[in-house]
Amino acid sequence: MEIAPGAHHFPRVLSTEGQRTLAQVCRALVDGPVPAYVPIVRGGGAMHVRMLCLGRHWNAMTYQYESTRSDFDGLPPPPLPPELRTLAREIAAQAGMIIDPDLCILNYYDANGRMGLHQDKDEGPESIAAGIPVVSVSIGDTARFLFGGLKRRDPVDTIALESGDAFVFGGPARLRYHGVSRITPGTAPREIGLSGRFNLTFRQSDEACRALS
Ligand SMILES: O=C(O)CCC(=O)C(=O)O
Numbered sequence: 001m002e003i004a005p006g007a008h009h010f011p012r013v014l015s016t017e018g019q020r021t022l023a024q025v026c027r028a029l030v031d032g033p034v035p036a037y038v039p040i041v042r043g044g045g046a047m048h049v050r051m052l053c054l055g056r057h058w059n060a061m062t063y064q065y066e067s068t069r070s071d072f073d074g075l076p077p078p079p080l081p082p083e084l085r086t087l088a089r090e091i092a093a094q095a096g097m098i099i100d101p102d103l104c105i106l107n108y109y110d111a112n113g114r115m116g117l118h119q120d121k122d123e124g125p126e127s128i129a130a131g132i133p134v135v136s137v138s139i140g141d142t143a144r145f146l147f148g149g150l151k152r153r154d155p156v157d158t159i160a161l162e163s164g165d166a167f168v169f170g171g172p173a174r175l176r177y178h179g180v181s182r183i184t185p186g187t188a189p190r191e192i193g194l195s196g197r198f199n200l201t202f203r204q205s206d207e208a209c210r211a212l213s
Contacts, residue, residue: 003147003157006131006173008095014164019139019192025081026139026198029054030108034075048114055080055103056205063122065103065205080104088135088202095168097133102208109143109183109197117148117156117179124206132204133170139163140188140197148177161199163189 001009014022029052030036036052039060047060056065057077068076085101092099107115120134138161145167148156154177161167169176180199188194 003159004173004176006133006171007147007169007176008167009159009161010091010094010166010168011162012164013091013094013166014137014139016164016189016191019164019189022137022139023192023194023198025084026106026108026200027194029078029106032078034069034078036106036108037072039071048112049107049109051108052106053077053103054084054106055101056207058103058105058122065122065207084200084202087137091135091137091166092133092168092170094166095133095170097131097168097170099132099135099170099202099204100208100212101135101202101204103205104200104202107199107201109141109180109199111141111183111185111196113180113183113197115180117146117152117177119175119177120201120203121175123203124209126206126209127204128174130209131171131174132209133168133174135202136161136167136169137200137202138165138167138197139192140194142184142187143197143199144181144184146177146179146181150175150177152177162187163192163197
């Protein structure tokens with residue numbers, strides 16, 4: 001379903017079994033040796049998610065990617081698992097887009113989880129100018145996803161992102177504002193054994209663009 005030029009919502013790209021497997025992978029990662037944490041942003045406020053970056057770390061103080069978590073514990077982020085990279089590539093292809101992601105931001109939302117309207121613009125000028133998409137995959141509780149325009153004050157569409165859904169925004173939609181206003185607790189399919197919501201956003205940084213060229 002094309003929401004806007006370059007923005008596609010794919011309901012239930014993951015089967016129930018696929019969601020269950022992904023939930024297990026995400027849980028093992030966020031509770032693993034390099035655990036998810038609640039980032040403090042540069043204004044001093046705490047984010048309303050637990051975050052774990054894979055491949056490269058997004059520093060919430062500098063809004064830059066780096067090889068160690070210098071705003072938290074100094075550890076290198078876990079690598080991006082190859083099967084997740086493949087999943088992102090396949091979903092982008094369904095939208096007619098190409099990505100070779102080198103990083104993923106994995107966020108866990110509890111019942112009070114949310115994320116303010118923002119643009120994803122830290123991946124670098126080359127990646128953004130090329131319109132390389134952000135590929136988002138959601139599992140667990142349904143989120144009220146807000147998808148706006150290129151200016152913060154533009155009107156927003158509200159889209160329910162359910163468990164197993166993907167959302168891809170690239171090309172002319174790459175810099176659209178987006179966020180999550182709320183989670184609906186208890187809406188995750190019972191079979192996947194997850195309370196709350198995981199969202200994974202796959203991205204390709206300029207470093208990866210240069211390595212490929
Ligand atoms: O959780 C979502 O659906 C959106 C996540 C997001 O906007 C981000 O990680 O930048």
